[in-house]
Amino acid sequence: MRSRFAWFALGAALAALVLWGIYQLPPVKYQLEWRLDAAAGVLRGWMHSDATLPTPAGAELVAVTNIWQTSRVETVEEPISSPTPASTPTPLPAEVSLPSPEWEKQDWNNCGPVTLALGLRFYGWAGDQFDISDLLKPDRGDRNVNVEELIYYVRTRAGWLGADYRVGGTLETLKRFLAAGYPVIVEKGYIIESEGPDAGWAGHYLLLTGYDDASQVFIVQDSFKGPDEAVPYAMLNEGWRAFNHVYIYLYPSQEEAVIEALLGSDVDPDVNRRRTLEATRTAVEGDPEDAFVWFNLGTNLLYFERYGEAAQAYDNALSIGLPWRFTRYQFGPYIAYFNQGRFQDVIDLAEATLKRTNKAEESMLWRGWARYRLGDRMGAIEDFRAALEVNLNYIDAQYALDYLGVEH
DSSP: OHHHHHHHHHHHHHHHHHHHHHHTSHHHHHHHHHHHHHHHHHHHHHHSOOSBOOOOTTOOOOOHHHHHHHHHHHHTTSOOOOSSOSSOOOOOOSEEEOOOOOOOOOOTTOHHHHHHHHHHHTTTOOOOHHHHHHHHOOSTTOOOOOHHHHHHHHHHHOTTEEEEEESSOOHHHHHHHHHTTOOEEEEEEEEEOOSSTTOEEEEEEEEEEEEETTTTEEEEEETTTEEEEEEEHHHHHHHHGGGTTOEEEEEEGGGHHHHHHHHGGGGSHHHHHHHHHHHHHHHHHHOTTOHHHHHHHHHHHHHTTOHHHHHHHHHHHHHHOOBTTHHHHOOHHHHHHHHTTOHHHHHHHHHHHHHHOTTOHHHHHHHHHHHHHTTOHHHHHHHHHHHHHHOTTOHHHHHHHHHTTOOO
């Protein structure tokens, strides 16, 4: 009997080894990896079905007027300039259609790299999404590439092009760039229609290559839906709100003067943020139950290292209710809470994120720093190393381990 069981165990082990070897074959792994990851995500969704992120235990909710009065006093020292150029701008054409770059369908969790690839391809770049993702997100299960990472890729791998981003964009801003011949990348929210636990709000990048005032639509290159998709102005603006109306612009380096003219006073990032901060305050007054606007207010305060006010704004956003995917894309609350000494709130929010998004290296990083400040050095090291397992090129996690004097 024991002999039979031993032979069965040996056979099972050999079969598992063979299957694992077959799985490691690149064509097989490419086809199966994302399906297994998707299945695991569905399972996590069934196990942790909360539709929104939790309100931090240390939350300090504030009324709109309180945070408005506190913040305004500190920002009136310098006037807020108009974002439009000083000279009278040329009237925008009613319709613009830039050449569409060769379209490429996104790989699993790869809308950021592929959308940047489309933007670079507009200027003659010959690469594809995997050239970008191999550097920025080598693990296909990593579900996010942020704006700063995309800019980093252009500056270090396509230096003949300039790239930067601003916040607080408007529909007119986008049209102004397009009319001047420059495609623009935006990050926006949308709703996944599904019967399963993956349904709900998510983020997505789009490359804008045209617009039509008569139809009230932008022409976008959507790495999921297809090329030359028409997106209504109102729909884009509504989804864009969740990401602080951020936009990325690419341009030949020798045309920097043209870009500066298009940006006007927003060429100065600080001016851009002060103007956007004022706009978000006004938006919060107009709708104090809008979680996205409160979050944007926190993010713009965070830019000026006003951590206490930012933390209060994030508290309000989370108490109203932010979609469970939100801290997969944006990490401001971690930074604000950490700098306010709210280390357990950092840990709790990171763990809520990691229950559904298990390969969120930014959440691992900040949970690690919070653990370190609470005296859990080994837990911090574990988190920093886990972040590097997801993204071996993650400079912040490399720095964290160096700071602790630990090998990567």
